[in-house]
Amino acid sequence: MKSEFTRILNKYSKINKEKSLPSISIDCVVFGFDTSSLKILLVRLKEKDEWALPGGYLWKNENLDDGAYRILEERTGAKEIYLNQFKTFGNVNRTKDFFDGHPDDLWQKQRFLSVGYYALTNFAKVEPKVDDLSDASEWKNVHELPNLMMDHEEIFNTALLELRKGLNYRPVGLNLLPEKFTMPELQRLYEIVLDKPLNRGNFYRKMTKYGILNKLKETRKGGAHKAPNLYTFNLEVYNEALENGFKEAW
């Protein structure tokens, strides 16, 4: 007797054969931040002791980026989150073991290259959803990840490395931080992504030089210490730097 998981695979095999481009899949590494830890969104596969990055297939008549946004929205409910394509994963046997025992004409069993995207968001924006093939969708701390299927650990590791490298030439923080934030909160985000402590004075100077911050007249009230200044991102400079990199570097 076929398991529920196999029955659903077979259903989607027919649908995808009709509707999706062969050889291509999309996987999303969705980073979330809650001012104290960095997490990613994972789904747990039914009947398997394995978790997966939210992903899917590309429709035949759909642009690649549009497919990534659609899949992200289907799996997380999140719209208008900045997605960054970072690498395509194409080893020959990357998905092979997963479909052992299934018939060769199962559409999902063919060889797939997966185009990796990462997204940066805050938890409040996202409602994790489950679909037919999964029975859980949860935020997991990047330091305590469960067992991931296929090469999804490699995809995650590469996304984290790209995010870290990206901090050197591209702004980060929009979508991850509240609209108004303090310099220590921004520094904490950098420290968590980089996984190391940073010098406060150097951080302040470097951030200020980039010109992506607007200092507000408001301060954050309520603490025991001097009320810290609040900042917002200067969206024009931020978006320009997101597209073309920081000007300062060379």
Place this chain on the structure above:
Amino acid sequence: MKSEFTRILNKYSKINKEKSLPSISIDCVVFGFDTSSLKILLVRLKEKDEWALPGGYLWKNENLDDGAYRILEERTGAKEIYLNQFKTFGNVNRTKDFFDGHPDDLWQKQRFLSVGYYALTNFAKVEPKVDDLSDASEWKNVHELPNLMMDHEEIFNTALLELRKGLNYRPVGLNLLPEKFTMPELQRLYEIVLDKPLNRGNFYRKMTKYGILNKLKETRKGGAHKAPNLYTFNLEVYNEALENGFKEAW
């Protein structure tokens, strides 16, 4: 009567249907440097007034990166050149116009996503080759590019932007410069890639801080001025930084 170009397309349609993965192609932006200008390698298509990036299809049993190295070697004769996958291009109609008028069962007429790689080399390492579909293979100055087919201009522009951004966190120069070089020669490379003049003192300080250079006891003799120092790259630090980014940035 079928043109020669069509006859060759049909021949490869049969071969590729058998041997290659559907939906996926690979295009290479091969940058070369001759101490005064930055060029890329292009092939001219037979019977077309269009040039193309050297590219090809991925074999069914071949890892993606291996396919990129194979295609680069087939088209340029170049081995052991550092290839950097930078983006996958996946708009729906990116290759559509090119095959107008050809039958729909021509394998090459299907929708393809193209995985872009860039390579850095010097002219001496490469022997441009032509294949059945092209009648020329030449180095072209990036400031004077001919008419490129499909979305190859976008692929080139993206590669150049990635190369520029990469200068901020990753070393560049190995493969582009002779084994021993002077600081002004290295600076000239940066200026050409960035397309702007750099301050000599800042460049020297920043380069020195990265720790990727070994200063030799030799100097470059023969000029009218004081003989400039020669440098080589410290391969261990260089390769570490190539893999993981410069340590200094944050």
